[in-house]
Amino acid sequence: MRWSRSFIPTLRDNPADAEFRSHQLLIRGGFVRQLAAGIYSYLPLGQRTVLKIIRIIRDEFDEAGAQEFFLPALHPADLWQETGRWADMGENMFRLKDRFGRDMCLGMTHEEVFTEIARKEVRSYKDLPQIWYQIQTKFRDEARPKSGLLRLRQFIMKDSYSFDVDRAGLDRSYDIHHQLYCRIFTRCGLKFVAVEASSGAMGGSQSEEFMVRTEAGEDFVVSCACGYAANLERAVSRLDKISDEPSSGEPRAVSTPGQKTIAEVADFLKVPPTHQIKSLVYIVADKPCLLLVRGDHQLNEAKLMAAARTVLVRPARPEEIRELFGADAGSLGPVGVRNLPILADPELQGRSNMTCGANKDDFHLQGVTPGVHFKAEWADLRAVQAGESCVQCGKPLEIYKAAEVGHIFKLGTKYSQSMGAVVLDAEGKQVPIVMGSYGIGIERILSSAVELYHDDDGIIWPASIAPFSVIITPVNYKDAVKAAADRLYDELRTAGIDVLLDDRMERPGVKFKDADLIGIPYRVVLGAEKLSKGQAELFNRATRQTELIDINTVPSVVRERLQAGGIR
RNA sequence: CGGGGCGUGGCGCAGUUUGGUAGCGCGUACGGUUCGGGACCGUAAGGUCGGAGGUUCGAAUCCUCUCGCCCCGACCA
Structure with a gap:
C-alpha cells in the first residue's frame, strides 16, 4: 500500500x-x-x-x-x-x-x-x-x-x-x-x-x-x-496448620456491643481473625445458605458456584438476613442454625475454640468447635491469597x-x-x-x-500479526530517492511481502513518528546521501537498531528476517 | 445496578464558581520559506457549547429532565 x-x-x-x-x-x-x-x-x-x-x-x-x-x-x-x-x-x-x-x-x-x-x-x-x-x-x-x-x-x-x-x-x-x-x-x-x-x-x-x-x-x-x-x-494453596487451645464444653456468649467486622471483633475480644469464623449468607438458586470461611479469608463466588452447581448465587439482602437469623450481618454464626444449609470451607475443619457471631445483635460466641457445635457440608470456598504456599512445591504463590x-x-x-x-x-x-x-x-x-509489546513511541507488533511487515520511508520522496523507493516497493511486493510505502510529502520526522506509532516491525529508510553509496538503512522497530545494507539486498535480507521470525 | 468523573470545531483542552452571545494548541485548506525525529510565517474554513424543557431583557454558564462516554464496584458462557 x-x-x-x-x-x-x-x-x-x-x-x-x-x-x-x-x-x-x-x-x-x-x-x-x-x-x-x-x-x-x-x-x-x-x-x-x-x-x-x-x-x-x-x-x-x-x-x-x-x-x-x-x-x-x-x-x-x-x-x-x-x-x-x-x-x-x-x-x-x-x-x-x-x-x-x-x-x-x-x-x-x-x-x-x-x-x-x-x-x-x-x-x-x-x-x-x-x-x-x-x-x-x-x-x-x-x-x-x-x-x-x-x-x-x-x-x-x-x-x-x-x-x-x-x-x-x-x-x-x-x-x-x-x-x-x-x-x-x-x-x-x-x-x-x-x-x-x-x-x-x-x-x-x-x-x-x-x-x-x-x-x-x-x-x-x-x-x-x-x-x-x-x-x-x-x-488452591496450602496453609500452615493453626494450633488451637482445646475448647471446653459449650460455646459461651460474650457481649460485643457495636462490634461487627472481623477486625473490630479481633480488636475487642483479642481474638485474631484466623481464630474467627466469617459467616456469610447467600441466596443460592433461590434458597438461602450460610457460608463459612476463616475470619481472614475471602469468599470466592466462582467457587461457591462450582460447589453449588449453579450460577444463580447472590449475597442475601439485609432484610432477608434479619428474617432468617433475627440478627444482622456482623453478628451471625452457624451455632444453632437449623433452617438452612451450611457450607463451610475446609480450612475450618479440625479447628476448635473459635469465635463467631451469636445470631443475636451485639453478641458473639467463643469456644466454638466446627463439627461439634455445628454440622456443615465442606467445600472449597475461599480465595487464595498471594504468598500462600503452592500445593505442588510449597513455594510462595504469586x-x-x-x-x-x-x-x-x-x-x-x-x-x-x-x-x-x-x-x-x-x-x-x-x-x-x-x-x-x-x-x-x-x-x-x-x-x-x-499491551505486551509497545514503548513510549507506539506499538511494536509481533511480525506475524503486524498490518504490514515492512515500511519504506524515503526521507524525501523525490528524484533518485523516489525512484529507489518505488523500485524497492515493487520488489518487496513481488516477493510477496506486506509492504507500506510512505510516499507522503511529509517531513521525515512526521514519517518516523507515524511509523513508530503504527508499529511496523521493519523500516527501510532511504536518504539521498546513503543512497548515493548504494545503501539503505534497515531499522528494527523492536530493538531500535539500525543497520546499513546494500540497497539491492533489501528484499532478501527482509525476507530472511521475517522467515527467522516465523513469517511465511 | 450503586459510587465518581466528563460531554465546548476533526483531536486535546480553557471558559461554567460570579449569566452579556465562544477561545487556545494541534490538525485541515491555500501561499511562501524549509526538509534525517511530529518545522516556521501569513491567510482562511470549520462550533445549534450532547439533547429537551425552564428561569432571564439575555444562558456554554443557573434550574429540571434526558442521552452518551470513561473510571471504581457489582456483574462477566
Missing part, C-alpha cells in the same frame, strides 16, 4: 477516554474507532491485523482437520429455551422480537446452533469424531464494557466444538485443541500461560484458560515458579492480573442430552454425543499483543 492513498488516521494526542496503552495506541495509530460503548469499527490497519490473526487460526485449525462453518448470529429463542440458557443468560443476552412477535436473540456463543446441526445430521459413531469451527461475531450485553478492546459487547470469536462418541474421544479432541491453542498463541507472538479454570455457567468437567499477563486484564492468575497456574476462581485470550471446555453431554443429539455406538446403542467447546477472542489477541 501507498500511504498517500491509504486511510490511516493517526492522532497526535491520546484520546481522552482511553486509559490503557493498548486502547490508546490502537486509536492513535488509526487501527480502530469507537462507535458505542464496547462496540468498535476496525479501520484498514486494524482489519489487516485482525485478518492476520484469523489467518493463523484458520491455518492451524484446517491443518488439524477441523472444518470451518459460518453460522447465523441471529437465533430463534426456542433453541436456547431447549437448553435452559434462554433464562440462564439473563441480561447478558441481546434479545429482540421479529415482526411477528417471535423472540429472537443475538448469539453469545454457538453450542445450541452447532448441536442443532449435529442432532439432525449425525447418526452414527462412524460420523465421529468431528471438529467444527467458525470465526464469527458474537454479542454480549456486558454490564460494563471496558479496557478498550478487552471487554466488548460485539466481538469476533473463533469458536469450535468437538463431537465424540465417548469420553476418551473428548479427551483427544480437547488435547488437540490444547495443542492448537498453544501453537496459535505462539505464532501470534504472545507470552501466555494455560491455567486451570472454572467452567461457570458453561457446565462441563474440565476447562483451561489461556492467559496473557497484563494489568489491563480482568482475571487473576495464581502462579508458582514450579509451573502451577490456575485462575483465582479455581486456585497472583497477577491477566487477560483471557482463549478458553477450552470439556462439556460432556450437557447440550447433547438436553437437545437430543444422539448417535448409535458400535453396539447399536443410542448414546448422547460427548462434546467440547473452545473459544478464542480475536480482539483480545490484538489488544493483549499491544
Whole structure:
C-alpha cells in the first residue's frame, strides 16, 4: 500500500477516554474507532491485523482437520429455551422480537446452533469424531464494557466444538485443541500461560484458560515458579496448620456491643481473625445458605458456584438476613442454625475454640468447635491469597492480573442430552454425543499483543500479526530517492511481502513518528546521501537498531528476517 | 445496578464558581520559506457549547429532565 492513498488516521494526542496503552495506541495509530460503548469499527490497519490473526487460526485449525462453518448470529429463542440458557443468560443476552412477535436473540456463543446441526445430521459413531469451527461475531450485553478492546459487547470469536462418541474421544479432541491453542498463541507472538479454570455457567468437567499477563486484564492468575497456574476462581494453596487451645464444653456468649467486622471483633475480644469464623449468607438458586470461611479469608463466588452447581448465587439482602437469623450481618454464626444449609470451607475443619457471631445483635460466641457445635457440608470456598504456599512445591504463590485470550471446555453431554443429539455406538446403542467447546477472542489477541509489546513511541507488533511487515520511508520522496523507493516497493511486493510505502510529502520526522506509532516491525529508510553509496538503512522497530545494507539486498535480507521470525 | 468523573470545531483542552452571545494548541485548506525525529510565517474554513424543557431583557454558564462516554464496584458462557 501507498500511504498517500491509504486511510490511516493517526492522532497526535491520546484520546481522552482511553486509559490503557493498548486502547490508546490502537486509536492513535488509526487501527480502530469507537462507535458505542464496547462496540468498535476496525479501520484498514486494524482489519489487516485482525485478518492476520484469523489467518493463523484458520491455518492451524484446517491443518488439524477441523472444518470451518459460518453460522447465523441471529437465533430463534426456542433453541436456547431447549437448553435452559434462554433464562440462564439473563441480561447478558441481546434479545429482540421479529415482526411477528417471535423472540429472537443475538448469539453469545454457538453450542445450541452447532448441536442443532449435529442432532439432525449425525447418526452414527462412524460420523465421529468431528471438529467444527467458525470465526464469527458474537454479542454480549456486558454490564460494563471496558479496557478498550478487552471487554466488548460485539466481538469476533473463533469458536469450535468437538463431537465424540465417548469420553476418551473428548479427551483427544480437547488435547488437540490444547495443542492448537498453544501453537496459535505462539505464532501470534504472545507470552501466555494455560491455567486451570472454572467452567461457570458453561457446565462441563474440565476447562483451561489461556492467559496473557497484563494489568489491563480482568482475571487473576495464581502462579508458582514450579509451573502451577490456575485462575483465582479455581486456585488452591496450602496453609500452615493453626494450633488451637482445646475448647471446653459449650460455646459461651460474650457481649460485643457495636462490634461487627472481623477486625473490630479481633480488636475487642483479642481474638485474631484466623481464630474467627466469617459467616456469610447467600441466596443460592433461590434458597438461602450460610457460608463459612476463616475470619481472614475471602469468599470466592466462582467457587461457591462450582460447589453449588449453579450460577444463580447472590449475597442475601439485609432484610432477608434479619428474617432468617433475627440478627444482622456482623453478628451471625452457624451455632444453632437449623433452617438452612451450611457450607463451610475446609480450612475450618479440625479447628476448635473459635469465635463467631451469636445470631443475636451485639453478641458473639467463643469456644466454638466446627463439627461439634455445628454440622456443615465442606467445600472449597475461599480465595487464595498471594504468598500462600503452592500445593505442588510449597513455594510462595504469586497472583497477577491477566487477560483471557482463549478458553477450552470439556462439556460432556450437557447440550447433547438436553437437545437430543444422539448417535448409535458400535453396539447399536443410542448414546448422547460427548462434546467440547473452545473459544478464542480475536480482539483480545490484538489488544493483549499491544499491551505486551509497545514503548513510549507506539506499538511494536509481533511480525506475524503486524498490518504490514515492512515500511519504506524515503526521507524525501523525490528524484533518485523516489525512484529507489518505488523500485524497492515493487520488489518487496513481488516477493510477496506486506509492504507500506510512505510516499507522503511529509517531513521525515512526521514519517518516523507515524511509523513508530503504527508499529511496523521493519523500516527501510532511504536518504539521498546513503543512497548515493548504494545503501539503505534497515531499522528494527523492536530493538531500535539500525543497520546499513546494500540497497539491492533489501528484499532478501527482509525476507530472511521475517522467515527467522516465523513469517511465511 | 450503586459510587465518581466528563460531554465546548476533526483531536486535546480553557471558559461554567460570579449569566452579556465562544477561545487556545494541534490538525485541515491555500501561499511562501524549509526538509534525517511530529518545522516556521501569513491567510482562511470549520462550533445549534450532547439533547429537551425552564428561569432571564439575555444562558456554554443557573434550574429540571434526558442521552452518551470513561473510571471504581457489582456483574462477566
